[in-house]
Amino acid sequence: MEPTMHVLDPEGDTLLTLASPNPPFVTSYSLWRIALPQYNTWETRNKERLLWTAPDESVKIFTTDLTIKMQLSSKHLKLASDYFRTMMAGNNWKESTPKDGFSFSVTANGWNEEALLTVMRILHGRTKVIPRTISLEKLAKIAVVIDYYNLHEAIDFSAKEWIYNLKEPPPTSFGRTLLLRFLVSWVFSEVYTFRQLSKIIIQESRGPVNAQSLPIPKAIIDALDQKRQELVSGVISGLESLQGKLREIPGECVFDCSAMTLGALMIDMKTMGLDPLPKSPFHGYSFMTLKECVENIQEPSYNHINHKTSQPVRQSIANRYEYSKPEPRSCSLMAKINSIINEQLGKIDGLDLNSFIDRS
Numbered sequence: 001m002e003p004t005m006h007v008l009d010p011e012g013d014t015l016l017t018l019a020s021p022n023p024p025f026v027t028s029y030s031l032w033r034i035a036l037p038q039y040n041t042w043e044t045r046n047k048e049r050l051l052w053t054a055p056d057e058s059v060k061i062f063t064t065d066l067t068i069k070m071q072l073s074s075k076h077l078k079l080a081s082d083y084f085r086t087m088m089a090g091n092n093w094k095e096s097t098p099k100d101g102f103s104f105s106v107t108a109n110g111w112n113e114e115a116l117l118t119v120m121r122i123l124h125g126r127t128k129v130i131p132r133t134i135s136l137e138k139l140a141k142i143a144v145v146i147d148y149y150n151l152h153e154a155i156d157f158s159a160k161e162w163i164y165n166l167k168e169p170p171p172t173s174f175g176r177t178l179l180l181r182f183l184v185s186w187v188f189s190e191v192y193t194f195r196q197l198s199k200i201i202i203q204e205s206r207g208p209v210n211a212q213s214l215p216i217p218k219a220i221i222d223a224l225d226q227k228r229q230e231l232v233s234g235v236i237s238g239l240e241s242l243q244g245k246l247r248e249i250p251g252e253c254v255f256d257c258s259a260m261t262l263g264a265l266m267i268d269m270k271t272m273g274l275d276p277l278p279k280s281p282f283h284g285y286s287f288m289t290l291k292e293c294v295e296n297i298q299e300p301s302y303n304h305i306n307h308k309t310s311q312p313v314r315q316s317i318a319n320r321y322e323y324s325k326p327e328p329r330s331c332s333l334m335a336k337i338n339s340i341i342n343e344q345l346g347k348i349d350g351l352d353l354n355s356f357i358d359r360s
């Protein structure tokens with residue numbers, strides 16, 4: 001097939017050849033194991049299903065026969081990026097070998113043509129043709145190119161405008177959109193968005209995030225999963241420790257109350273699939289699903305029990321009960337479960353982008 005030539009500088013001394021352009025972009029995803037499937041919400045399941053289904057623009061017919069060429073200026077490239085400066089200074093770099101009358105010949109593989117062209121147009125000052133608004137999908141494809149060639153600074157102004165003008169609302173649960181937006185927040189150093197989105201991933205993921213070909217460093221993937229495991233582990237240890245405390249004599253409340261609470265807890269855990277309790281690294285368990293699971297624990301009827309204390313505690317998880325319903329006693333199973341969950345909810349925080357930056 002005849003290559004397409006984009007001339008960004010008619011006097012340009014550099015030929016960039018892009019082979020196998022426009023490969024499918026984030027179209028498959030190896031899903032995690034599903035633990036406690038009955039407590040995965042419809043929204044969670046739907047978002048995960050969509051991870052497999054990229055929008056049409058991402059799965060255009062892909063052929064490796066196509067080649068795209070761009071006539072570029074080495075001066076602009078070297079000014080914009082250390083990557084090109086280093087590459088063009090060395091004679092043996094495989095990506096930069098002179099041919100076809102050009103001083104430099106750069107080869108690239110597998111980028112999205114429009115994303116690469118947009119980036120090169122900005123580097124060559126052809127900003128009139130640059131759109132002020134682009135989709136998240138396109139922005140993510142551009143982010144991949146920028147990250148590879150270390151063009152963060154050169155594209156910073158346009159990137160800020162694109163992000164500001166994004167039409168897609170910020171994602172509120174894990175899925176393909178969140179993965180793309182998370183990548184954009186990482187590449188363009190959006191500290192707040194990165195923290196907020198990582199918080200969602202920490203709560204909703206059920207294992208290490210499979211970033212596929214997206215340039216999200218392993219240190220970030222590991223940190224996200226570490227935090228997920230800590231939350232899940234916090235709930236699991238809370239349940240273990242609750243069982244231990246209910247076995248103690250004298251207990252917090254009278255024998256009948258402790259015995260009923262312990263019995264109900266053990267039966268509930270067995271019914272819900274938490275007996276035996278899962279072990280680290282808790283593959284398949286998300287904090288949100290585990291929370292949903294334990295909040296569905298069935299309480300015994302404490303009506304006939306003469307409790308040590310008669311004061312009910314204030315309801316701590318919002319919207320769990322109607323206001324007309326009585327608040328659970330501090331010795332009740334639900335109050336104990338709420339306390340375990342609240343302790344972990346108080347610990348949830350997203351990642352600090354600055355602690356992963358090494359772009360000096």
Ligand SMILES: [Zn+2]
Pocket residue numbers: 253254257258307308309329331332
């Ligand atoms: Zn009691």
